[in-house]
Amino acid sequence: MTDSMSRLVACFRSLPGVGAKTAVRYAYSVIEKDEESAQEFANAILDAKKNIHFCPECGNYTEDDLCEYCRSRDKKTICVVAQPKDIAPFEKTGSYNGVYHVLHGTLDFRNGIGVDDIRIKELLARLVGVEEVIIATNPDVSGELTASYLAGQIKPLGIKVTRLAYGISVGSEIEYADEITLQRALSDRKEL
């Protein structure tokens, strides 16, 4: 394998779930593209890296000052998710009109991820005027722990705290939930 090829294969291998053979296939496919497409691929990576930053309010990715949801949505409800990629499934349901808050992780004391390592402080700082906080972390140990911790912090402030109903199956990941299940889980959300 040539040097340039090895470097490109290594880059593809750094993507989630990509093994050696798949990385080689991807690399060949890039080499087989025309000049313009390869250039666009490289530019798309650099532009995404350069233009996309965290929304200062909710922590979602955005190219603007505020993200599209913080600019236009009802701020009386905040849906708390672990990662930016967890937002898309909610948008697909078409049944949520509030804003989001991205924690960028969940509490995981065994792995040294504590209260100050995720965006909890930022969430607590934006609760003025908020009527409900929906906690939509994954239904696993770390997600549940985070939900309990947040409920303990937020309920004393007189704000309603809800958790998605167990329409989502235990052990699964929100990123991959289908729209119907997630819609059900949204409408059945229960107070903590």
Added chain:
Amino acid sequence: MTDSMSRLVACFRSLPGVGAKTAVRYAYSVIEKDEESAQEFANAILDAKKNIHFCPECGNYTEDDLCEYCRSRDKKTICVVAQPKDIAPFEKTGSYNGVYHVLHGTLDFRNGIGVDDIRIKELLARLVGVEEVIIATNPDVSGELTASYLAGQIKPLGIKVTRLAYGISVGSEIEYADEITLQRALSDRKEL
């Protein structure tokens, strides 16, 4: 989704076998990389596209004047493959010391791919001094047709023409053959 994100997702979707969800996962993973890794990814694409070209003798990819095999191997035996990616499995067997010839396709008259559309002319032009041509196209209709055609052209020149033994299973692809099967197929190759 932001513009930069959509563009990056579109690029990943252009890779073989990558659907919408996988493309989004890849794009997020790129955004989450540090500045330097994203830069290296973009450079790797551009460098591969710029530096890698076809070896003028065999049609394999190379960064040098001649590819690594054409520079150092016994030129009395040529192994004919459809694509550059079909070379790696042979190298892994460790039991082939000849050179290669990459056709960049196989005959497929129904889809308008004829004798002049793949590198057959170039193969016929490099047969001086060659003792054996091993035809290693995929064991499918188009691969078999190409093998027969080549045998018909090359045997009259007094050169031995062989085909990989059917150790490789019919309907499969050489790119994914395991080393043992392919080693067997190499040693059992039979004259056409």
